[in-house]
Amino acid sequence: MSYSVGQVAGFAGITVRTLHHYDEIGLLSPSARSRAGHRRYDDVDLDRLQQILFYRELGFPLEEVAVLLDDPDADPREHLRRQHELLSARIARLQRMAVAVEHAMEARKMGINLTPEEKFEVFGDADPDRYADEAERRWGGSDAYRESQRRTASYTKDDWLRIKAEGAENSNAFVALLEAGAAPDSPEAMDLAEEHRLQISRNYYDCTYEIHTCLGEMYVADERFTETFERIKPGLAGYLREAILANAVRNI
Numbered sequence: 001m002s003y004s005v006g007q008v009a010g011f012a013g014i015t016v017r018t019l020h021h022y023d024e025i026g027l028l029s030p031s032a033r034s035r036a037g038h039r040r041y042d043d044v045d046l047d048r049l050q051q052i053l054f055y056r057e058l059g060f061p062l063e064e065v066a067v068l069l070d071d072p073d074a075d076p077r078e079h080l081r082r083q084h085e086l087l088s089a090r091i092a093r094l095q096r097m098a099v100a101v102e103h104a105m106e107a108r109k110m111g112i113n114l115t116p117e118e119k120f121e122v123f124g125d126a127d128p129d130r131y132a133d134e135a136e137r138r139w140g141g142s143d144a145y146r147e148s149q150r151r152t153a154s155y156t157k158d159d160w161l162r163i164k165a166e167g168a169e170n171s172n173a174f175v176a177l178l179e180a181g182a183a184p185d186s187p188e189a190m191d192l193a194e195e196h197r198l199q200i201s202r203n204y205y206d207c208t209y210e211i212h213t214c215l216g217e218m219y220v221a222d223e224r225f226t227e228t229f230e231r232i233k234p235g236l237a238g239y240l241r242e243a244i245l246a247n248a249v250r251n252i
Contacts, residue, residue, distance in 0.1 A: 002040040147205040184242035193247035216244035
């Protein structure tokens with residue numbers, strides 16, 4: 001039994017372009033080709049793809065994934081054991097961080113010193129105070145929340161327009177990479193993720209790599225934020241999250 005590249009992409013929830021990229025770099029080459037030269041994947045290929053996606057989810061660079069999977073002494077059960085340990089540690093770390101993490105997109109709505117007319121001009125029909133109570137309840141005791149509230153309280157309409165333009169420019173650059181088929185762990189995508197982190201640090205609070213990673217997780221876990229990014233470009237939320245994670249791994 002073999003499967004086309006389109007079928008495998010559908011099974012795994014990834015793009016055909018990603019599978020082509022994995023083939024081009026030798027990370028996952030299909031076991032066969034059709035008479036027309038089209039890629040055909042068998043069950044062994046699918047098992048390898050599952051391991052690749054596990055390690056990618058954990059933030060391993062593709063080069064390191066290849067080394068791990070091509071180790072002749074590696075036991076498949078050892079891969080699963082290692083992945084389980086890493087996932088468990090990651091879950092525990094995120095749970096510890098959640099109490100103190102500032103939600104960047106909600107935090108910027110705190111202390112906005114604008115008239116109703118200016119709020120509408122800057123934010124359109126998105127109410128900037130909509131999640132104010134929730135944000136204060138969840139993160140009001142954190143240093144990041146207090147710092148964000150201190151800074152934003154003095155922002156003018158021009159400040160918010162500048163911040164909005166910076167965010168749009170960053171999102172548009174991510175969309176361009178996504179449409180060009182660049183991998184989220186490519187240098188270009190990681191550089192954009194770093195600029196995203198620095199924008200938060202410049203405008204709201206000191207956004208560490210750990211906080212940034214947690215924000216990336218929320219972009220796909222919280223449907224409100226997923227919807228925001230998906231309206232810009234389908235697949236953008238997950239792409240941004242992967243780029244943020246890869247950038248954090250690169251810098252930590």
